[in-house]
Amino acid sequence: MAAAFLLCPRLALPLRRGSRLLVSCSASSSDADAGVGFQGRVGFLGLGIMGAPMASNLIKAGCDVTVWNRTKSKCDPLLSLGAKFESSPARVASSCDVTFAMLADPESAAEVACGANGAAEGMAPGKGYVDVSTVDDLTSKLIGKHITSTGASFLEAPVSGSKKPAEDGLLIFLTAGDESLYKRVAPLLDVMGKSRFYLGDVGNGATMKLVVNMVMGSMMVSFAEGLLLSEKVGLDPNTVVEVISQGAINAPMFSLKGPSMVKAAYPTAFPLKHQQKDLRLALALAETVSQPIPTAAAANELYKVAKSLGLADQDFSAVIEALKAKVQGSQQ
Numbered sequence: 001m002a003a004a005f006l007l008c009p010r011l012a013l014p015l016r017r018g019s020r021l022l023v024s025c026s027a028s029s030s031d032a033d034a035g036v037g038f039q040g041r042v043g044f045l046g047l048g049i050m051g052a053p054m055a056s057n058l059i060k061a062g063c064d065v066t067v068w069n070r071t072k073s074k075c076d077p078l079l080s081l082g083a084k085f086e087s088s089p090a091r092v093a094s095s096c097d098v099t100f101a102m103l104a105d106p107e108s109a110a111e112v113a114c115g116a117n118g119a120a121e122g123m124a125p126g127k128g129y130v131d132v133s134t135v136d137d138l139t140s141k142l143i144g145k146h147i148t149s150t151g152a153s154f155l156e157a158p159v160s161g162s163k164k165p166a167e168d169g170l171l172i173f174l175t176a177g178d179e180s181l182y183k184r185v186a187p188l189l190d191v192m193g194k195s196r197f198y199l200g201d202v203g204n205g206a207t208m209k210l211v212v213n214m215v216m217g218s219m220m221v222s223f224a225e226g227l228l229l230s231e232k233v234g235l236d237p238n239t240v241v242e243v244i245s246q247g248a249i250n251a252p253m254f255s256l257k258g259p260s261m262v263k264a265a266y267p268t269a270f271p272l273k274h275q276q277k278d279l280r281l282a283l284a285l286a287e288t289v290s291q292p293i294p295t296a297a298a299a300n301e302l303y304k305v306a307k308s309l310g311l312a313d314q315d316f317s318a319v320i321e322a323l324k325a326k327v328q329g330s331q332q
């Protein structure tokens, strides 16, 4: 990662974001200079849990941002912050120099990029498209092909980190594709994230993201099993969370989600339906190279059960409910 300081050629304002001291600046949108080392207008497509705070951080850093979302009302908070609005992905892409997309899944990412009135229709030489959605490598390559056929550049850049890191500008970008576009948008990635990896050819970023989320999905299931087992044998699951937090298997996720899981509360940061999507895509990826991933396969089944229980839009930690349901089922 470049320095923890964002360099501003003009007005410098100290700004604390997360634990890092940053330097940001204000810039008039007329010259479309974010003041963070990026020249040009920035488009943002998809303003869900992740897209909204990411776009918001770009606006707050002084970028000239134009937004679009399928459900238009989700644009309103961004418009209040100073964003512009365009009525389709194609119009955003044609009015901006670089366009980011943060969509739900492979289908929506492909539709927004390549469908009717999609971003590709507004692309041209000199422009760039950065897809930060979590998709599989084949979808990313398909999107990349459509975008580059217009003469524009393409970068995939899925992110590690959830709602809070997105709000705090502390995401981790897993990028691959056009290296000059990567360098061009690096100042923007640094507004939204704490680190960035450039992984080479299109597909490597998508694949890296799926591997990481496959591990995360399995870890969550194992953690849920531990909490339920401890309770069944008379231990306090809150103490289990504390013990884990001090040992070698400590992960921020356990301390963050454990206390609310014990209370059967699942405020959504990472929707369960997206975690199941990522496991499904990781299983398909493993199939292509005949790599056994039995733990992930078993975890995927539990997320599917949780979805069937109506928990798709809850946080993925709600997978614990599938284990409760299974136990109840086996006792009948």
Ligand SMILES: NC(=O)C1=CN([C@@H]2O[C@H](COP(=O)(O)OP(=O)(O)OC[C@H]3O[C@@H](n4cnc5c(N)ncnc54)[C@H](OP(=O)(O)O)[C@@H]3O)[C@@H](O)[C@H]2O)C=CC1
Binding pocket: 045, 046, 047, 048, 049, 050, 051, 069, 070, 071, 072, 074, 102, 103, 104, 105, 107, 108, 111, 112, 132, 133, 134, 135, 159, 160, 161, 162, 163, 269, 270, 271, 274, 275
């Ligand atoms: N939440 C998290 O912690 C993280 C999520 N991710 C990944 O980022 C991506 C976005 O996640 P998140 O923000 O949580 O998801 P949300 O479900 O909150 O947002 C999804 C976005 O996709 C849009 N969308 C869905 N279907 C379509 C469609 N057919 N056409 C156009 N737009 C569509 C939604 O529009 P609308 O508002 O109209 O529904 C919304 O803007 C996913 O790929 C996810 O796996 C990555 C890291 C962390």
Ligand SMILES: O=CCCC(=O)O
Binding pocket: 134, 159, 160, 161, 162, 213, 270
């Ligand atoms: O894709 C979601 C990742 C969530 C996280 O990294 O905390």
